[in-house]
Amino acid sequence: MRPLKRRRRAQRGSDPAPSRLSYRLQRLALTPAVRRGFTFGVPLAAIALMGTLTFADEARRDRLFAWIDEARAKIESREEFMVRLMSIEGASDRLAADIRELLPLDFPVSSFDLDLAAMQDAVRTLEAVEEASLRVRPGGVLDIRVTERVPTFVWRSGEELLLIDATGHPVTTIDARIERTDLPLLSGIGADRAAAEANEIIRAAGPILTRLRGLVRIGERRWDVVLDEGQKIRLPELRPVQALEQVLAVDEAQDLFARDVILVDMRVPRRPTVRIRQEAAETLRQVKMTELGDD
Amino acid sequence: MFDLYRSQRAMRAMRQNAMQRGVVAILDIGTSKIACLILRFDPAPAPTDGVGPMAGQSAFRIIGAATTRSRGVRFGEIEAMHETERAIRTAVQNAQKMAQVRVDHVIATVSGGGPRSYGLAGQIELRGAQVAEHDVAEVLSACEMPDIGPGREVLHAQPVNFALDHRSGMNDPRGQVGDMLACDVHMLSVDGHVVENLLHAVKRCDLELAGLASAAYVSGISSLVEDEQELGAACIDMGGGVTGLSIFWRKHLIYADAVAMGGDHVTSDISKGLQISLSTAERLKTLHGGVVATSIDDRDMIELGGETGDFEIDRRTVSRAELIGIMRPRVEEILEEARARLDVAGFEALPSQQIVLTGGGSQIPGLDTLAPRILGQQVRIGRPLRVAGLPEKATGAAFASAVGLCLFAAHPQDEFWDFDILPERNGTRSLRRAMRWFKENW
Structure with a gap:
């Protein structure tokens, strides 16, 4: 009669059959959700974990932000982005003087620091101005075109x-x-x-x-x-x-x-x-x- | 009968589920090998020019195939559950590895269990009405259930013929008008415990059984060509432990049986006769075996080999004629037994009496000479149909039932449990009858 008790050591060598555990693991690995999880989920989770661990340290975080600010400032203060002049077109001398008084800019200033929309709104608040358009012209000139109101x-x-x-x-x-x-x-x-x-x-x-x-x-x-x-x-x-x-x-x-x-x-x-x-x-x-x- | 109806319907639902998911495994648990094929069902087969898809087998593709030596199976029945489970695991794991897909549903064959065929007949009155789906269900449930013996389960119950009044031989009576609808059902029963063991073995491998089919039946599907199935033919699947028989007529299975003898008996005869180990005997059988001796076989000496260390025993030789002399009586016995079963089934009555030999045993050289002497002149050695994606090593005659099971999975025959039989219908009718009797008598 075949021995009813299993002799583990002896059987391992010659038995080609997978163990129940390896069989189940292989089936699990072939499950579509698990496969997707391994190809996308695990790398993503690993990257997220690395990021979290890196930025958990406040000093390191501050250093990174400082570095980002510095790089940003360096780019913004480049010669190409500097505005040195303001030219006002379509306004009488008196209105031009008003506008210059309204926009107190001390040139040179970086074009990143100019809030053109706010400046346009400010110019429009002048009574004598009907329409105003602002743009930074190549060559570092802030160009303000004004349509003046015509007194009737x-x-x-x-x-x-x-x-x-x-x-x-x-x-x-x-x-x-x-x-x-x-x-x-x-x-x-x-x-x-x-x-x-x-x-x-x-x-x-x-x-x-x-x-x-x-x-x-x-x-x-x-x-x-x-x-x-x-x-x-x-x-x-x-x-x-x-x-x-x-x-x-x-x-x-x-x-x-x-x-x-x-x-x-x-x-x-x-x-x-x-x-x-x-x-x-x-x-x-x-x-x-x-x-x-x-x- | 009703429990069976429910469990088979559950299995059908599972099969539908698997088809929708697109992947299903085929498990042929035989006495000598276990084959696992993984099928992928394509929603729409690619259009081909020239010959179109044959018999619907282009709707699926085999994406994984694995074979392993069977363990713990005798006469097609599971004998050692753990061993068989390990063999199934091996086959399924390898097939999954090849397919790179996880399968949850399997369709399995039952080759042992002593299949027995029954012919059932039933009829109902229609009174000139059109035959509807529920009429078909009703006429099927009107069939009288024979006594199939204790502990036996119905494996197949297929309507093979419908007759409407005097017209017989109908495949589909729906939509026609008549007074009397009759049907013939072929029912195949097997031993219930065999099926239970199979179910258990499959369940232990974390798989779900989505269908069961008789091995003899599915080998017939794959080995008989369409004309043979139409005109009447028998398929003899010579397996390792069991030789299955199936008779087809008008594309329906009308008889199935099994002879509990096969290639393993030939091997054990050689082992006993030549006093060698079973594995050596198996090797001799496959390499040098045959059933027709010629004069050169007397001089063709075969080294038996051995590892006993005894020179006298290990250096024995035997002539090929002697080997044939051992094999031939057993093969003859198997074929004669099959012939006897065919005679009992009334195979002579069929218009055509083609016999197709398939299965691993049909590969014995010389069988094409021996078989006609016992089975009659219309004998051929058959191989299974070719299906898409089947690896070359699995195209042999030994894979007839595995391939047949693929075809069966793709195009199952209508079974009794495919029709919606209203269980309360019988109940209400008898209740109504009781009421009428009550009114008439009181």
Whole structure:
């Protein structure tokens, strides 16, 4: 009979069969998940472990960061990246001076240290600047292109005189009207918000432009056109340009403003009213009295 | 019967699972060798010009193959569990190493266990209805279960023929109209303990059994060509411990049997007759053996060799004719026994009576001369079909059942348990009958 007890030593040599352990290990090694784990997981884990152990020491970590900072600084301070000049284009001398004051850069400075977006925002906050673009030109020049606001009106607002552009945005202040006689005058509260409308009215007022003294915003809703010699046209709230054109047509046909008219009231366009001067009215009345003998 | 139905269905589910995973192992546990092949199933076979895929075997590819000397197996039955387990481990590990893939599911052969064939018949009434899937299941379950004896298990139960009214010989009656549906089922039973031991051995190797097939049946699948299977043929698989027999007709297995004699008996005859060790006898058999002696064999002297140290014993010679004289009676006995089994099965009734010899034993020189004297004129020595990826060393006749098992795994035959039989159907019917009886009588 075959011996029932296994004799380990004797069997090992001649038995080609794998032991149960080696059989199971081989099957485990052939399992797809285990195979993947060995080809990718174990190397990754080893690298991660090495990294963790290396950087667990604080002194070593600091040394690495110091080295990184140094290398970074060395690259940033290279001659190729240095900015030495600032050139401002499209701005008046006064605005350019303002911009230079606003951006206090002590050249040379590395282009890595320039925050162009923040600088652009800063330049845009200036009232006189409509649009600004910044770039660092090769050769170490910080190039600032500015589109300046064009003043269109002089606005007398309370005590001060402001220059505003066509959209009503303030550009700058002036000391006396005499400085900018080329620009029409606006006054009244809220005139800046209606600057676009004022622009149209001025454009329509071409024939009487030489006599025009300015526009007055009344009650923040409608315009008065003030001419010299105290003459005034009251324009309606709606369609003021058409009303003005109506008045101008009458003026052209009948020389309205050459007469003793002091006020043309167009507030209700279907019912225009004309006021004449006090003396003229009295003269007219006397003429009527003498001619007709009655009012 | 129902337990079996459930366990076989579980095995089928496991096989489906393995097919979906794409890798399944074939384990042919024979008396003289254990072969393990690892199959990879391809979702779509590559298109070929010319001859297309034959018999579906292009759907898989063998990616690993290993053979080892069998240990602890006698007459195709496991005799020493641990030894067999170690042999299975060797084969599976080597095959896995070649395939570089881990396999969890195996399909195994059962060669021993005294297979017995039964023909079953069943019929149901249809009353002019179309045959549906559940009708097929019903007619299969209507087959009367014969007494297969205690401790025996059903290995195969395949419907081989359907008849609808007067029309017989149908492969697939579904969708046809008739009054009476009848079926013939071929059932193969083996010893339950043999199967249990096999299951246990496979489980001890951390593998799951995804199918079982009779070795004689699967050798027939691989060795018989399609025409032979159609017209009627027998396959005799001459293995080491068991000679399996299978008869095919109309591409179905209709009879399977086994003769508990094989090549090992020839070896032991030589060993006894020439007073030499079994390993020397095996070497003599494979190198110099034969079954037909010619005049030159008298002068062809073979050195027996030996390592006893006794000159007289170690330097003996024997003529080849003597060796043939020992081998031939045993081979004749095996073939005669096979012939007797074929006669019992009514093999003469088949239209064609082709007999194909395969298995390791069929490689004895001269068998093609000897076999026709016993088995009749239509005998050929067969080798298994070629399948993709099979290594050259595994293409011989000894691998007929391993290759057949590959084909079986790729294209299993419909079995009784493939059909969904509603277990409560019978129950409700009898309950309804009881109710009716109750109403009628009270």
